[in-house]
Amino acid sequence: MLDLSKIVAIDIHTHAEEPCGTHADDGYDALQEAMKAYFKPKHNHRPTPHETAAYYRERNMACVIFPVDAERETGFRRYKNEEVAEAAAANSDVLIPFASIDPAKGKLGAREARRLVRDFGIRGFKFHPTMQGFYPNDRSAYVLYEAIAEAGAVALFHSGQTGVGSGMRGGNGMRLKYSNPMFIDDVAVDFPDMPIILAHPSFPWQDEALAVATHKPNVYIDLSGWSPRFFPANLVQYANTVLKHKMLFGSDWPVILPDRWIADFEKIDIRPEVRPLIMKENAIKLLKLA
DSSP: OOOTTTOOEEEEEEEOOTTGGGOTTTTHHHHHHHHHHHHOOSOSSOOOHHHHHHHHHHTTEEEEEEOOOOHHHHOOOOOOHHHHHHHHHHTTTTEEEEEOOOGGGHHHHHHHHHHHHHHHOOOEEEEOHHHHTOOTTOGGGHHHHHHHHHTTOEEEEEOSOOSTTTTSGGGGGOOGGGGOTHHHHHHHHHSTTSOEEEESOOTTOHHHHHHHHHHOTTEEEEOTTSOGGGOOHHHHHHHHTTTTTSEEOOOOBTTSOHHHHHHHHTTSOOOTTTHHIIIIIHHHHHHTOO
16 A cells, blocks of 8 residues: 655656557557657656556655557557556555546446446546547546546546647547547536546646636646646646645656656746645545545
8 A cells, every 4th residue: 555654756647558569450559659759758668567666666656557548549459447457456555546448438438437446446537538539528428427426536638739649640540629628627517526637738728727727626737748847837827826736746657757757847936835735745635545
């Protein structure tokens, strides 16, 4: 189990990339090569969850880890949620398991969500509207949200532009429009007791994300996917003031390393009393770890 007295930070946004990359026939490797060109990571392979755990353990950090189920839109076979949960259970001192279910799976997905929370200790669910090809406020997704809300789990939505498919012909079929955070405002209205995380600085819709998080008590923002030195001024301003209890440290591992993110975060104008909230304390309260 997590020892919160020893953990110095909680990374709310990390990816379980393997064994997806073992499928050389479905285009996943080509997508990953394009992402390497976009993010320019310093490592040359996609880490397993156990390698991820070792990295965070060495730094006395914990992290939320999840796959992305985008089989229907991309053809990339998903990393089974059960495998991620089992890896997290084997590394429960540092890994916190989230799952991912394509909302297009309807009632089947809702049953899976309930089972994953009940039998595998899943604490939240990752959605990537651009990869999964859906508007978050599409009523067809509500049967899945209902299951998540009933279970008391968290819903984490990618928002804004994405490095996935960037530079590829036609963006590899990815449509940015689905990830405007304003669509999630409807979800926050209709599921007011379900914690919602807007992942990433939401370029080019940062004002929309800040508006939704300010207006809806159940909406948070994670700061993953960007080096903090590129954070827009309005995001830093809100992080220091009205949203200081709703901002969360996230790296987007493995494409952005926590070491780099934290080093850059230390150089931006965040108030001393706000830094521990973002790095650890807000996540503890949101995930009900204490």
